Amino acid sequence: LDHNTHGADSGHAAHAGPAAAPGVSVADLRGPSRAPTRKFTLTARAATVTLPSGATVDAWTFDSQLPGPELRVTRGDVVEVTLRNDLPGIGVTLHWHGYDVPAGEDGVAGVTQDAVPPGGTFTYRFEAKDVGSYWYHSHEMSSEAVRKGLYGTLVVTPDGTESAETDIALPVHRFDTGATMLGGSDRRETRDVPAGRRVRLRLINTDNDAHRVAVGGTLYIVSAIDGRDLNGPTVLTAETTLRLPAGGRYDVVFTMPAGAVHVMVDGRDSDGLLLGTGAMPAHPAGSDLDITRYGTPAPGPFGRYNKDYTLVLDRLVRFLDGVPSYAYTVNGGVYPDIPPLLVDQGDEVRTTVVNRGTESHPMHLHGHHVLVLSRNGRPVTGSPLWLDTFDVLPGEVWQVAFRADNPGIWLDHCHNLPHAKQGMVLHVAYR
Ligand code: C2O
Ligand code: CU
Numbered sequence: 057l058d059h060n061t062h063g064a065d066s067g068h069a070a071h072a073g074p075a076a077a078p079g080v081s082v083a084d085l086r087g088p089s090r091a092p093t094r095k096f097t098l099t100a101r102a103a104t105v106t107l108p109s110g111a112t113v114d115a116w117t118f119d120s121q122l123p124g125p126e127l128r129v130t131r132g133d134v135v136e137v138t139l140r141n142d143l144p145g146i147g148v149t150l151h152w153h154g155y156d157v158p159a160g161e162d163g164v165a166g167v168t169q170d171a172v173p174p175g176g177t178f179t180y181r182f183e184a185k186d187v188g189s190y191w192y193h194s195h196e197m198s199s200e201a202v203r204k205g206l207y208g209t210l211v212v213t214p215d216g217t218e219s220a221e222t223d224i225a226l227p228v229h230r231f232d233t234g235a236t237m238l239g240g241s242d243r244r245e246t247r248d249v250p251a252g253r254r255v256r257l258r259l260i261n262t263d264n265d266a267h268r269v270a271v272g273g274t275l276y277i278v279s280a281i282d283g284r285d286l287n288g289p290t291v292l293t294a295e296t297t298l299r300l301p302a303g304g305r306y307d308v309v310f311t312m313p314a315g316a317v318h319v320m321v322d323g324r325d326s327d328g329l330l331l332g333t334g335a336m337p338a339h340p341a342g343s344d345l346d347i348t349r350y351g352t353p354a355p356g357p358f359g360r361y362n363k364d365y366t367l368v369l370d371r372l373v374r375f376l377d378g379v380p381s382y383a384y385t386v387n388g389g390v391y392p393d394i395p396p397l398l399v400d401q402g403d404e405v406r407t408t409v410v411n412r413g414t415e416s417h418p419m420h421l422h423g424h425h426v427l428v429l430s431r432n433g434r435p436v437t438g439s440p441l442w443l444d445t446f447d448v449l450p451g452e453v454w455q456v457a458f459r460a461d462n463p464g465i466w467l468d469h470c471h472n473l474p475h476a477k478q479g480m481v482l483h484v485a486y487r
């Protein structure tokens with residue numbers, strides 16, 4: 057199922073700069089030109105990395121690390137990241153997943169820029185204005201590139217609060233070898249945290265499938281999802297599982313108890329992260345947190361919707377080079393033959409997303425967050441829920457809305473990246 061030659065990630069990078077509006081090229085919609093306050097360089101290169109368990113991975117890396125270096129900045133920073141590509145024969149970009157940058161900084165090969173060729177560089181700039189948990193990854197042949205290791209975390213903190221918390225970003229990732237990593241490790245790691253200390257864990261799913269995380273040994277809250285704070289979140293226990301969709305992020309916050317706290321991924325107590333000292337806490341079986349019911353309701357900001365779109369997600373079998381393979385479709389088409397959602401600056405766009413297939417589709421919109429209005433016809437009764445990646449399960453119908461406030465040509469796609477490669481990608485295009 058690897059025959060698509062049409063995807064935005066196919067490697068056949070078109071020239072950058074489709075028109076964003078008459079006379080404006082996406083490549084011209086760049087970040088701030090004033091002097092950066094934080095500068096980073098990330099070098100993409102092939103490396104054989106030995107994981108903490110001793111297993112090795114032949115990876116594509118940033119700076120020979122898995123995951124790539126964490127980019128941690130403070131609100132107000134002007135961030136400059138120079139990408140250098142030392143990978144042999146493979147183009148690379150940087151996409152800031154969940155961080156709503158200007159279109160020309162979005163790092164989508166063939167749409168907002170050409171992929172950076174071997175030996176080349178590209179410099180990205182954006183303002184750190186939205187506090188929260190994000191990640192970055194290459195967006196050229198992304199189903200291969202991300203899986204093989206071209207990813208890392210991006211954290212924006214508010215000024216001055218950092219030292220009061222133990223703050224750990226924990227990407228969940230799986231390699232083709234089967235190795236699963238939480239943060240920087242594929243085995244159980246322990247970390248000493250004194251009782252009474254405030255802890256923030258940034259759970260980030262960088263894999264193609266959903267993963268379930270449970271936090272045992274403490275009461276906790278999910279304070280933010282996809283980099284947006286929730287209103288009045290209720291207290292959760294080990295019996296709740298957090299089902300993280302591909303690309304999604306949950307911030308877990310608690311005060312360190314006297315005993316140990318264990319962060320468990322997919323029901324395994326042999327790995328994960330053990331904080332504090334004492335016996336391994338129990339993980340009683342429970343159920344998934346329904347994020348559309350979670351938190352205290354507060355009004356969303358939308359009133360009128362002047363555009364309405366429906367996206368029907370499905371799968372069909374097609375023949376490519378005489379070989380049957382799946383195509384993942386939106387309204388019956390595969391990328392690039394799916395009509396874009398056309399918007400004008402200032403629009404309030406409502407979209408109904410229907411999954412007619414048998415697999416879940418974690419839909420990711422670039423450059424914007426969407427407000428979830430309803431799931432399966434039930435209005436959201438939790439906190440205003442702003443997501444950039446929402447998981448539409450088989451048979452589900454989600455209604456979401458966004459404000460068209462970031463001009464450009466954007467991708468809207470399934471973040472199960474093989475599904476995207478096989479067609480489930482469309483554009484949101486400003487006229
Ligand atoms: Cu995380 Cu289009 O990507
Ligand atoms: Cu999908």
